[in-house]
């Protein structure tokens with residue numbers, strides 16, 4: 001057990017943090033050796049297992065990332081953009097594997113992550129599930145096979161607590177669709193329609209975000225043509241798919257060396 005790779009989970013009290021604690025508790029391939037929360041959080045000083053209402057796991061929640069990372073093989077991070085860029089700097093100092101699931105990062109924050117990947121093994125994806133990463137590959141291929149007579153619209157739905165839109169997954173799907181068409185997403189994305197918008201622009205890729213209840217995550221890529229429509233869909237019903245993917249990435253990253261990777265690398269999907 002002590003030989004298994006030691007993982008630190010950030011944002012441990014969050015929806016994904018808790019899911020990761022459960023996944024690691026049941027894993028025969030890795031062990032939870034540290035848990036982080038923001039300074040002042042009421043879980044600090046507590047065992048995350050007990051804080052979740054279960055058995056103690058022998059770990060104490062802390063806000064000291066330097067100390068926790070120094071003991072770890074990998075950090076799995078589903079928090080906020082601000083927290084993630086701070087962790088990326090520390091993971092780079094510690095030459096760690098940093099698995100990043102956090103979404104909603106701006107260009108400056110992405111540049112900080114890219115810089116950290118000169119020293120850390122950064123594996124970042126807006127969605128860690130096998131199904132979505134496969135859907136991304138399919139989206140690129142379908143977009144490449146069709147011309148702009150087919151309008152591409154991406155519709156996503158998430159729980160009422162989600163703070164960023166479009167979702168990281170929707171942006172991955174949009175980037176793949178644009179790439180399939182030989183376009184650049186930032187030049188063709190249409191992210192907010194309201195009022196007298198005028199007719200749809202040929203070649204645009206539209207984004208639509210629904211928020212409500214406890215929806216885990218649903219994504220449709222719609223190719224709408226004259227007289228026919230193709231819909232590629234992924235429906236997540238359990239956050240465990242993201243936690244399992246993140247753990248797979250943390251294990252895959254061991255021994256890889258520094259660099260910026262994604263789940264296509266981890267899952268070996270690049271040939272599709």
Ligand SMILES: NC(=O)C1=CN([C@@H]2O[C@H](COP(=O)(O)OP(=O)(O)OC[C@H]3O[C@@H](n4cnc5c(N)ncnc54)[C@H](OP(=O)(O)O)[C@@H]3O)[C@@H](O)[C@H]2O)C=CC1
Nearest residue numbers: 011014015016037038078079083101102103126127128242
């Ligand atoms: N890539 C993927 O496959 C997936 C990505 N996500 C993304 O992961 C992120 C988190 O999602 P989710 O778990 O639902 O969100 P939650 O809000 O439930 O969890 C985020 C956690 O991070 C904590 N946090 C905030 N700031 C810090 C900090 N400075 N240091 C440590 N912890 C901090 C929060 O604490 P507090 O609440 O007290 O502020 C909270 O516990 C989002 O960006 C989401 O889009 C989610 C699912 C899958």
Ligand SMILES: O=C(O)C1=N[C@H](C(=O)O)C[C@H](O)C1
Nearest residue numbers: 103126127162167168169217
């Ligand atoms: O916030 C979430 O919950 C999710 N976020 C990711 C995203 O932004 O796409 C992945 C998943 O859809 C759940």
